Amino acid sequence: MDMNQYLDMFIEESREHLQAINSNLLTLEDDPHDISVVNEIFRSAHTLKGMAATMGFEDLASLTHETENVLDLIRNQKLTITSEIMDVIFKSVDAMEEMVQSIMEGGNGVLDVSQLVEVLRTIVSGDFEQAVQESAAASAVALSNETSEEIVHSEGTQESVTRNYELDDYAITIMRQSKESGHNIYWIHISLREDCVLKAARAYMVFDQLETLGEVIKTTPGVEDIENERFDRSFEVIYITARPAEEITNKISNISEVSEVLIETIQLPDMNKEVAASAPVAQKQKDETKGNTPAQNQTATKKVNGNKTIRVDIERLDILMNLFSELVIDRGRLEQLAKEIDKTELHETVEHMSRISGDLQNIILTMRMVPVEQVFNRFPRMVRDLAKELNKKVNLEIIGAETELDRTVIDEIGDPLVHLLRNSIDHGLESPAQRTQMGKPEEGVVQLKAYHSGNHVFIEVQDDGFGIDKNKVLNKALQRGIVTPTMAETLTDRQIYELLFASGFSTADQVSDISGRGVGLDVVKTKIESLGGSVSVDSSPNAGSIFRIQLPLTLSIISAMLVQIEAEKYAVPLSSIIETAVVKKSDIMMAHRQQVIDFRGKIVPLVSLKEIFSIPVNGITKEDEVAVVIVRKGDKMAGLIVDSFIGQQEIVLKTLGKYLVNVFAISGATILGDGQVALILDCNALIK
Amino acid sequence: MSQIETKTADEETKVIIFRLLDEEYGVEVQQVKSIEKLEHITRVPRTPSFVKGVINLRGVVTPIIDLRSRFSLEEAEPTDATRVIIVAVDELEVGLIVDSANDVVDIPLQAIAPPPAVVGGVEAAYLRGVAKLEKRLLILLNLDKVLSTDEIKQLDAIEG
Numbered sequence: 001m002d003m004n005q006y007l008d009m010f011i012e013e014s015r016e017h018l019q020a021i022n023s024n025l026l027t028l029e030d031d032p033h034d035i036s037v038v039n040e041i042f043r044s045a046h047t048l049k050g051m052a053a054t055m056g057f058e059d060l061a062s063l064t065h066e067t068e069n070v071l072d073l074i075r076n077q078k079l080t081i082t083s084e085i086m087d088v089i090f091k092s093v094d095a096m097e098e099m100v101q102s103i104m105e106g107g108n109g110v111l112d113v114s115q116l117v118e119v120l121r122t123i124v125s126g127d128f129e130q131a132v133q134e135s136a137a138a139s140a141v142a143l144s145n146e147t148s149e150e151i152v153h154s155e156g157t158q159e160s161v162t163r164n165y166e167l168d169d170y171a172i173t174i175m176r177q178s179k180e181s182g183h184n185i186y187w188i189h190i191s192l193r194e195d196c197v198l199k200a201a202r203a204y205m206v207f208d209q210l211e212t213l214g215e216v217i218k219t220t221p222g223v224e225d226i227e228n229e230r231f232d233r234s235f236e237v238i239y240i241t242a243r244p245a246e247e248i249t250n251k252i253s254n255i256s257e258v259s260e261v262l263i264e265t266i267q268l269p270d271m272n273k274e275v276a277a278s279a280p281v282a283q284k285q286k287d288e289t290k291g292n293t294p295a296q297n298q299t300a301t302k303k304v305n306g307n308k309t310i311r312v313d314i315e316r317l318d319i320l321m322n323l324f325s326e327l328v329i330d331r332g333r334l335e336q337l338a339k340e341i342d343k344t345e346l347h348e349t350v351e352h353m354s355r356i357s358g359d360l361q362n363i364i365l366t367m368r369m370v371p372v373e374q375v376f377n378r379f380p381r382m383v384r385d386l387a388k389e390l391n392k393k394v395n396l397e398i399i400g401a402e403t404e405l406d407r408t409v410i411d412e413i414g415d416p417l418v419h420l421l422r423n424s425i426d427h428g429l430e431s432p433a434q435r436t437q438m439g440k441p442e443e444g445v446v447q448l449k450a451y452h453s454g455n456h457v458f459i460e461v462q463d464d465g466f467g468i469d470k471n472k473v474l475n476k477a478l479q480r481g482i483v484t485p486t487m488a489e490t491l492t493d494r495q496i497y498e499l500l501f502a503s504g505f506s507t508a509d510q511v512s513d514i515s516g517r518g519v520g521l522d523v524v525k526t527k528i529e530s531l532g533g534s535v536s537v538d539s540s541p542n543a544g545s546i547f548r549i550q551l552p553l554t555l556s557i558i559s560a561m562l563v564q565i566e567a568e569k570y571a572v573p574l575s576s577i578i579e580t581a582v583v584k585k586s587d588i589m590m591a592h593r594q595q596v597i598d599f600r601g602k603i604v605p606l607v608s609l610k611e612i613f614s615i616p617v618n619g620i621t622k623e624d625e626v627a628v629v630i631v632r633k634g635d636k637m638a639g640l641i642v643d644s645f646i647g648q649q650e651i652v653l654k655t656l657g658k659y660l661v662n663v664f665a666i667s668g669a670t671i672l673g674d675g676q677v678a679l680i681l682d683c684n685a686l687i688k
Numbered sequence: 689m690s691q692i693e694t695k696t697a698d699e700e701t702k703v704i705i706f707r708l709l710d711e712e713y714g715v716e717v718q719q720v721k722s723i724e725k726l727e728h729i730t731r732v733p734r735t736p737s738f739v740k741g742v743i744n745l746r747g748v749v750t751p752i753i754d755l756r757s758r759f760s761l762e763e764a765e766p767t768d769a770t771r772v773i774i775v776a777v778d779e780l781e782v783g784l785i786v787d788s789a790n791d792v793v794d795i796p797l798q799a800i801a802p803p804p805a806v807v808g809g810v811e812a813a814y815l816r817g818v819a820k821l822e823k824r825l826l827i828l829l830n831l832d833k834v835l836s837t838d839e840i841k842q843l844d845a846i847e848g
Contacts, residue, residue: 326747568731613733654749656732656742659782659837664734669742669749677730677744 006197007103010055014100017044019377021093026380029086038075045071048096054195057109060099066120067092073124085123090381092116171217171238175266178240183214186245188252189262191234196257200229206258207237209251214241238266314407317368321556324357324364325652328557331357332649332673361557361650368556369404372450372459375414376401379421379448386425393432393443394425403450405457409551412531413459416524420461420547421446423521428463428545438542440464456533456575457553462546468539470496480505497537497545501525529684532573532667536634558653560670562646562678563629566615569678570642571651571670576683578630578637580645585624597639599630606639607686612665631683638687653680699798705791705826706773709761713786714795714819714826721774721781723789726766740785745774752783758834759810777831784834793826795819800828 024041028034049064067089073079095113103109175185188210192202203226210216218238221231241248245263252261331354338350376398387394405413429435429444436442447462470493477483477499483491491499499505501521528535532552539545552558552575560571561580581599588595588606595606606628610617628639651670656663667682703714704723729741729752738757742749752772756763769788774781803815816828 322747329747615733656749657751657781659751659780659835660732660735660739660742661837663732666732669730671744671747671749675744676728677742677749679730679732679742 006055009197010051011100011104014048014051014096014103017048018093018097018100020044021048022381023377025086025090025093026384028081029083029384032081035075035077038071042068042071042075054197057099057103059111059113060096060103060109063092063095063099063113063116063120066117066124067096069124070120079123088116088119088123090385092120174217175238175240183240183242184245185266186239186241186248187236187264187266188239188248189234189236189260190252190258191260193257193259194233196233199231199233200227202255202257203227203231203235205255206252209255210237210239210241210248213243213248213251214239234260317407321364321368324361325556327357328361328650328652329671329673333675334673336673358650365406365553365556366404368407369553370407370410371402371404372410372413372457373401375410375417376448376450378414379417382418383421383425383446386422390426391431392425392429394429395443395445396421397445397447398449399447400450403452403457405551406553406556408556409457409531412527413549413551416527416535416549417448417459417461419521419524420549421448424461424463424465424545424547428465430465452553457551459549459551460546461549462544464544467541467543468497468500468537468545469541473497473499476505477502494536494538497539500537501535529682530667534634534684556653557650559648560651560680561629561648562672563627563640563642564644564646565609565613565642566617568613568615569646569672569676570609571649571678571680572629572631572640572683573667573680574648576631576633578632581628581630581639582625583628583639585626588626597628599637599639602637604630604637604639605688606641608641609681610641612686631687633684633687636687638683640681640683640686651678651680700794700796702792702794703826703828704773704789705793706771706786706789708756708759708787712824712826714793714828715773715775715831716828717792719775719777719831721776724772724774724783726770726772726785743772743783745783748781750774750781750783752785754785755834756785756787758784759814761810775831775835777835780835780837782835793821795821795826803827 021041021044024037024044028037028041031037045064045068049061049068052060052064070079070085070089074081074085079085095111095116099109099111102111178185190203190206192199196202207216216237216239219226220236225231226235239248245265249261249263252258334350335354338346379398380396383394383396424446425444429446430438430440432442435444445464447460449458449460449462451458473496474483474488474491477496478485478488482499482502482505501524505522525535528549528551533550535547535549537545537547559574561574561577562569562571564570579599583597588597590596591603591605595608596603597606598604609615627642627644629642629645630637630639632638653668654670655668656666665682665685666679668680669677670680672678702717704717704720705712705714707713724743724745727743729743731741732739732751738753738755740752740754740757742751744750754763764787766785767787771786771789772783773786773789774783799819799821800817801820803812803817805812810827814830814833816830819826819828
């Protein structure tokens with residue numbers, strides 16, 4: 001069988017399972033007695049093993065197999081979890097991730113796992129010989145159980161009363177009515193082949209066939225579980241049809257990858273008797289399910305949260321977005337034309353179209369939103385490893401993981417956050433000994449928090465450590481020549497903290513492996529700013545520090561004000577504009593050789609874009625008034641002098657391409673209604 | 689160059705021929721995405737002088753560089769014959785302004801010789817080689833070098 005078509009599916013599901021294993025392992029580490037978590041992990045590992053084996057990734061399969069053995073002992077309480085065992089399991093999961101990563105990158109997923117396998121085996125055999133014996137006995141019992149179950153199955157054909165259908169009154173009523181109208185009621189047990197990859201699809205085909213001939217009134221497990229492939233290899237249905245059993249058997253057997261079909265007629269002799277007879281059996285079966293598969297119970301509770309969703313290839317969403325961007329550009333063009341032609345019908349049509357495309361835009365943008373959870377859920381593991389490495393005790397609190405952000409932002413935000421978290425744990429938190437001395441709890445708290453506010457998303461990394469040592473920062477900055485002594489005197493606390501983001505800065509005395517990799521927080525700042533966001537820091541001595549990242553909700557389409565300077569047009573993002581104003585030239589004052597205006601009681605410096613961008617001058621200088629766009633960055637403001645305001649417009653953000661990188665004060669470009677390119681101003685760079 | 693020399697005699701490469709001043713240059717056809725007429729260019733401030741700006745190439749914002757200016761040749765006003773050759777190297781997509789672009793020829797790999805130190809005022813570093821075709825002398829460009837962003841980054845460092 002050609003496996004390539006399943007590769008994507010395999011990769012995606014493996015990653016999900018690995019993620020699940022990882023986060024469950026962390027839960028387990030916190031509470032080693034929680035056997036239900038072990039079951040959860042076991043289930044993921046088991047599925048992963050099955051998938052890997054089917055796809056022919058032997059190393060992955062064998063490693064998962066050995067890990068599974070260890071987990072099996074744990075969940076059967078034959079093995080007590082120790083931190084050594086946890087470490088081995090974590091390492092194994094790392095190796096699995098590595099292999100899946102390699103497969104994802106087109107490799108063959110081959111990795112030397114013999115050492116890990118060896119260690120896992122010694123855990124299973126060496127120290128816990130007795131446990132092994134017990135487990136052998138247990139598996140023997142399990143085996144005999146299985147066989148006896150099979151016997152029950154075959155016996156079931158003769159005597160169906162032994163089987164419990166767990167039917168509710170409604171189903172029984174329907175069955176009774178159908179019986180009376182001459183229909184047959186069957187119990188069908190369908191098994192799929194062991195190597196069946198698309199179980200849900202096969203199950204769907206079975207149901208499809210069944211529904212052409214009759215009616216399915218009940219399935220075990222439930223329909224939703226079957227659709228989501230939450231069943232082992234077989235499932236059961238209660239089925240009403242007018243056709244004979246043989247025909248049904250034939251129909252289903254003809255579906256590929258169905259290995260076995262058991263069918264039998266359900267007898268409904270006497271209502272009361274039936275119910276009475278099945279009740280104790282039901283009780284018994286329920287007990288069994290509890291004992292064997294609590295994991296299934298958990299899936300059931302999880303299922304409740306699951307909304308109805310479909311998976312769409314990200315690429316398709318990107319294409320949709322691009323197509324829509326084109327539409328937005330045309331919309332701009334149409335609006336312009338309608339204005340020129342000035343005909344009521346045209347105006348109305350264009351207006352209507354604009355409204356619809358506005359709604360469409362909202363839908364498409366929200367479609368691209370994904371919860372930050374995607375990025376956040378790899379942090380607990382990272383923080384755990386880091387804390388171990390540094391001998392610190394860290395409690396990572398994650399708040400607001402459900403906050404949604406545009407996918408493009410999500411893709412980029414991971415690295416800066418890793419950097420900030422590492423920074424907080426390495427430089428921010430004290431060692432347990434120091435903490436006890438200072439009267440703080442041994443365990444440091446790092447809080448990762450995401451929330452919406454207006455058109456922005458904020459992500460905060462907060463720790464309860466030392467706080468930032470102002471003097472240390474200042475000294476370092478002086479040493480490195482980032483600030484001059486005269487400047488240093490006038491700096492506020494906050495401005496000093498901001499020095500951390502200056503390039504070539506590192507506060508750790510020793511360069512550690514953790515965050516002193518030669519790159520400082522300036523990398524974080526550059527990255528965040530390239531995403532159209534900003535980052536700030538605040539701190540109080542001995543209470544900790546907080547890094548706050550502000551990000552735009554979306555990077556694709558923004559509202560902007562178009563301005564004209566001589567022959568050139570620029571777009572100023574509305575998010576950074578406070579106001580536009582027309583100022584009399586006589587109101588412009590000079591301060592420190594800098595033009596300033598008095599704007600609502602505040603002194604705002606003026607920035608001449610004409611000078612900064614050396615825009616070719618060919619017109620006559622304007623009257624005695626200038627048009628100014630007041631923009632802000634944090635609580636600082638500046639007035640950009642322009643020739644005229646063109647108007648507000650939705651613009652599609654495009655990059656300048658890889659060739660033109662880091663162009664000063666330009667964050668990107670957009671295509672205007674007339675097909676020309678206008679540059680988007682980066683106001684952050686213009687405000688000093 | 690050794691790679692080219694080891695090729696067999698009858699192997700050929702297809703190149704697009706364009707003019708700059710009085711010389712004929714060639715870029716391999718695989719690297720050329722399209723040839724466009726010169727249309728409105730939006731100037732990008734604070735970039736090297738050979739970066740003329742960006743254009744809207746069917747919805748993609750594409751940077752344009754003036755090849756004359758890139759090679760420090762004397763600049764000229766655009767004419768009707770002026771073309772923009774859109775080339776793609778790795779992930780870079782850039783338009784090159786040339787005097788004219790009018791031919792596609794097959795060059796036997798054998799005919800390509802290493803470049804002399806300076807050809808037509810262009811430094812050898814930007815060249816892959818020269819090819820002699822009967823009476824014509826073709827200068828083959830080393831686009832990786834021509835499109836290297838090092839100089840832009842350097843400039844950035846000085847100004848920044």
